Amino acid sequence: MRILVVEDDPLVAAGVKQGLDNAGFTTDVIGSAESAEVFLQEESFDLAVVDIGLPKADGLTLVRRLREKGLTLPVLFLTARDSVEDTVTGLDVGADDYMIKPFRLPELVARIRALIRRSNALASSEIKYDGLILNVASRTVTLNGEPLDLTGREWGLLETLLMASPQVVSKDKLVQTLAGWDKDITPNAIEVHVSRLRNKVAKGGVEIRTVRGIGYRIDQSRS
Amino acid sequence: MTDQKKRQPGLRHRLIIWIALPMLVVFAISVLFDFRLARETIDSAYDHSLADAALDIASHISASGAEPRLSLSPEAGEMLRSDAFDTIYFSVTSADGRFLAGDKNLPLHPAKSLGHPSFANDHYLGQAIRIAVLQTKSGNDLINVAVAETIKKRELASRTILTAMVIPSVALILAALGIIYFGVRRGLSPLIDIEDEIARRSPRDLRPLNLGNAPTEIHPMLHRLNELFELLRDSAVAQERFLADAAHQLRTPLAGLQTQVELAAQSELFRNDPERLLRIEHATERLRHLIRQLLLFARSEPSTAATQTFQTIALDQLTEDSASIFIDRAVAKDIDLGYEISGIEIQGINWMLREGLGNLIDNAINYTPSGGLITVRCGTRDGYPFLSVDDSGPGIPLEERDKVFGRFYRISDTKAEGCGLGLAIVKEIAELHGVEIRLGDSELGGLAISLHFPSGGGKIRQ
Numbered sequence: 001m002r003i004l005v006v007e008d009d010p011l012v013a014a015g016v017k018q019g020l021d022n023a024g025f026t027t028d029v030i031g032s033a034e035s036a037e038v039f040l041q042e043e044s045f046d047l048a049v050v051d052i053g054l055p056k057a058d059g060l061t062l063v064r065r066l067r068e069k070g071l072t073l074p075v076l077f078l079t080a081r082d083s084v085e086d087t088v089t090g091l092d093v094g095a096d097d098y099m100i101k102p103f104r105l106p107e108l109v110a111r112i113r114a115l116i117r118r119s120n121a122l123a124s125s126e127i128k129y130d131g132l133i134l135n136v137a138s139r140t141v142t143l144n145g146e147p148l149d150l151t152g153r154e155w156g157l158l159e160t161l162l163m164a165s166p167q168v169v170s171k172d173k174l175v176q177t178l179a180g181w182d183k184d185i186t187p188n189a190i191e192v193h194v195s196r197l198r199n200k201v202a203k204g205g206v207e208i209r210t211v212r213g214i215g216y217r218i219d220q221s222r223s
Numbered sequence: 224m225t226d227q228k229k230r231q232p233g234l235r236h237r238l239i240i241w242i243a244l245p246m247l248v249v250f251a252i253s254v255l256f257d258f259r260l261a262r263e264t265i266d267s268a269y270d271h272s273l274a275d276a277a278l279d280i281a282s283h284i285s286a287s288g289a290e291p292r293l294s295l296s297p298e299a300g301e302m303l304r305s306d307a308f309d310t311i312y313f314s315v316t317s318a319d320g321r322f323l324a325g326d327k328n329l330p331l332h333p334a335k336s337l338g339h340p341s342f343a344n345d346h347y348l349g350q351a352i353r354i355a356v357l358q359t360k361s362g363n364d365l366i367n368v369a370v371a372e373t374i375k376k377r378e379l380a381s382r383t384i385l386t387a388m389v390i391p392s393v394a395l396i397l398a399a400l401g402i403i404y405f406g407v408r409r410g411l412s413p414l415i416d417i418e419d420e421i422a423r424r425s426p427r428d429l430r431p432l433n434l435g436n437a438p439t440e441i442h443p444m445l446h447r448l449n450e451l452f453e454l455l456r457d458s459a460v461a462q463e464r465f466l467a468d469a470a471h472q473l474r475t476p477l478a479g480l481q482t483q484v485e486l487a488a489q490s491e492l493f494r495n496d497p498e499r500l501l502r503i504e505h506a507t508e509r510l511r512h513l514i515r516q517l518l519l520f521a522r523s524e525p526s527t528a529a530t531q532t533f534q535t536i537a538l539d540q541l542t543e544d545s546a547s548i549f550i551d552r553a554v555a556k557d558i559d560l561g562y563e564i565s566g567i568e569i570q571g572i573n574w575m576l577r578e579g580l581g582n583l584i585d586n587a588i589n590y591t592p593s594g595g596l597i598t599v600r601c602g603t604r605d606g607y608p609f610l611s612v613d614d615s616g617p618g619i620p621l622e623e624r625d626k627v628f629g630r631f632y633r634i635s636d637t638k639a640e641g642c643g644l645g646l647a648i649v650k651e652i653a654e655l656h657g658v659e660i661r662l663g664d665s666e667l668g669g670l671a672i673s674l675h676f677p678s679g680g681g682k683i684r685q
Contacts, residue, residue: 009478011476011480012478015481015485015486018486019485019486019489080470080474080475080478101475102474102481102482105481105482166551209554211546212560212561212562213562214543214546219554
């Protein structure tokens with residue numbers, strides 16, 4: 001997995017590069033929007049981490065231009081300004097996520113993994129999470145290499161939870177997702193399906209955490 | 224401001240008082256003059272007929288003998304004394320006061336001149352009378368003929384005139400007062416409209432006032448007011464720009480520091496001294512938290528927040544989103560973070576409310592011991608939108624509850640981390656949104672803190 005970090009502050013750039021390298025990514029760093037634009041068009045990257053506050057052209061301009069040129073790679077904005085306008089504009093111009101400085105490296109890595117997971121689901125039809133591999137095209141799941149037998153509803157639930165991770169998914173959202181299988185599915189029925197799915201994936205070290213009053217989130221088991 | 228409680232009367236009251244009072248005085252004087260004039264006219268008419276009666280009597284005086292004599296037939300006498308309202312008296316005397324005929328004790332008054340009647344007011348038989356005296360000549364003798372009448376019909380006429388004049392005058396005055404009241408009201412309505420517009424504005428609304436409908440007299444004042452608005456707006460914008468720059472300058476090196484500390488932790492660099500690494504991580508985290516809270520506090524201040532505009536916010540969505548942000552910290556501390564959400568929309572500033580709720584949940588996680596319980600709620604209570612966070616922590620002692628909203632205030636004997644700005648920020652945000660903060664004891668055993676929104680804009684969603 002190759003990531004381009006567009007960041008003009010050498011201290012932050014070095015830290016992010018080291019952190020992403022440690023997490024197993026291949027990372028390049030570039031200090032200006034102009035060079036990044038050229039670089040991203042010539043070489044192939046899986047994701048770009050872009051600082052909004054760059055010298056000359058800013059990160060927002062860079063991403064707008066990339067999207068105009070048809071580049072679809074996921075972009076995560078870093079920003080030292082927490083004004084809503086910035087972040088809203090960031091998502092409007094085509095960024096996929098943003099983080100406000102200072103951030104924690106583990107969280108940055110988790111967000112990057114989630115973005116790549118979503119983009120791969122579109123590109124290669126595969127969603128990977130820990131030992132889970134969910135193939136969207138063949139509608140099959142393997143857990144640590146072993147095929148996992150899921151019902152249609154369980155499969156739908158798992159796909160939704162994996163695509164949303166690390167976000168919590170509300171029961172209402174799950175009801176909407178499963179409406180394709182079962183128009184009159186109730187929140188109570190969701191609980192039953194989730195409970196079965198939870199038992200099936202627990203063996204492989206994947207946990208479905210209940211967030212009381214909202215819904216569920218997929219997690220790695222803590223032991 | 225509080226010293227100004229004793230309010231100056233408004234322009235409307237001044238105008239009404241200063242128009243109505245002089246008008247009432249002028250009306251009163253005018254009525255008085257008219258009344259006097261009318262009375263004089265009537266008096267002179269009655270006097271005239273009294274004089275006629277005297278003349279009539281004088282024509283019956285004959286100077287045939289040594290003494291002048293009144294030769295009045297009983298019919299003529301009866302005729303003379305007949306009157307619907309008043310009693311009529313008369314006397315005929317010689318110029319030197321000798322009684323010749325008529326009512327003997329009728330008071331004597333001197334005549335003015337020969338042939339010209341004079342008039343006087345007097346009393347006779349206990350009644351007020353008007354008396355006319357005419358001097359006439361009978362032979363060589365000067366004779367005074369006095370005719371008097373009680374003043375009943377004059378008084379009756381006065382009363383009639385007074386009634387006839389006062390009733391329309393009072394009606395006229397009332398009508399004029401009404402016209403003045405409504406005229407002044409209507410004339411001043413543009414002023415009241417502008418006053419309403421200013422009063423309706425939220426403290427953040429610093430747009431210039433529209434001069435279009437305002438009377439030209441107050442344009443200079445409105446211009447000054449608009450200049451003041453602009454000054455405030457500029458200063459809020461400058462303040463916000465400064466904060467954005469300060470945030471950038473503070474956060475970038477801090478982000479560098481934090482990643483370096485985390486990398487150092489990964490790299491076994493502190494293998495021989497893990498304690499030191501923990502202290503560095505701890506200090507970095509505190510610094511990160513403090514800078515974040517300081518910037519947030521400064522941005523929530525009313526003078527800076529003036530640049531922000533209210534939007535419709537789905538409080539339930541905002542509450543639900545906080546789950547994804549805080550679930551990891553809650554799980555790490557083995558706290559059951561749960562929600563009870565029902566759909567409600569309010570008017571507000573989204574990032575502020577998100578940060579405000581974030582601070583409440585953050586506090587709850589900090590103060591609640593491992594294995595504890597936190598419940599976040601939103602919806603309507605008593606018809607008003609609310610947000611609340613309950614926990615099973617130690618709560619806040621009663622005597623400290625009004626202090627915890629102060630800047631940098633920390634609850635005594637607490638072990639939890641924090642810089643003491645969390646609730647101060649919540650208070651700023653609450654004030655800006657017209658929100659009431661309530662502290663109470665939770666059924667979970669700890670603190671129950673809730674934000675109650677004003678009804679305006681609260682809309683329940685299904």
